[in-house]
Each structure stands twice: as C-alpha cells, then as structure tokens.
Amino acid sequence: MAATTARLEKRDRQMQxxxxxxxxxxxxxxxxxxxxxxxxxxxxxxxxxGYPECKGTRNFE
Ligand SMILES: [Zn+2]
Structure with missing residues (x-):
C-alpha cells in the first residue's frame, strides 16, 4: 500500500x-x-x- 501512495504522490507532483x-x-x-x-x-x-523571501500568492482555480 505504501508503494501505491508513493506513486500517487509522484504523479501529483508532476501534474503540479x-x-x-x-x-x-x-x-x-x-x-x-x-x-x-x-x-x-x-x-x-x-x-x-521563493517563500518566505517572496510572499506572492495566487488564487487556486
Ligand atoms: Zn514570488
């Protein structure tokens, strides 16, 4: 189960x-x-x- 979770997290990072x-x-x-x-x-x-040097944010849509 742990391996499945790791794969999902990796895919999520790639999408981001x-x-x-x-x-x-x-x-x-x-x-x-x-x-x-x-x-x-x-x-x-x-x-x-760049946070905390930069505090820029955007709304997630
Ligand atoms: Zn920034």
Whole structure:
C-alpha cells in the first residue's frame, strides 16, 4: 500500500509542475498549498516557491 501512495504522490507532483502558474511578483514557479488558518482555511491556493523571501500568492482555480 505504501508503494501505491508513493506513486500517487509522484504523479501529483508532476501534474503540479506542468500546471503550476508563475509568481506575479518574482516569476518563480508556484506550488499548490492548503491554507491552514485564517478565513480561507482548508482552501487551496498557489504559494511562491521563493517563500518566505517572496510572499506572492495566487488564487487556486
Ligand atoms: Zn514570488
């Protein structure tokens, strides 16, 4: 079962790499994150891979 989970995670990362937008502030690729707190807790959003130096975010649609 663990191997199946690993494959799914790898596929998920590849999909993110292909579909990820670029940061509006610095142009780096972004990664999908799930808000853990605040009014958007539980919702997905794009976070800059340059975080914490860059705090650029985009709405996940
Ligand atoms: Zn950025």
């Amino acid at each position: 790499a292909e579909g990820a937008p670029t940061c509006p502030k610095c142009g780096k690729p972004m990664r999908k994150m799930i808000a853990k707190k605040g009014r958007n807790a539980g919702n997905a959003f794009w976070s800059c891979t």
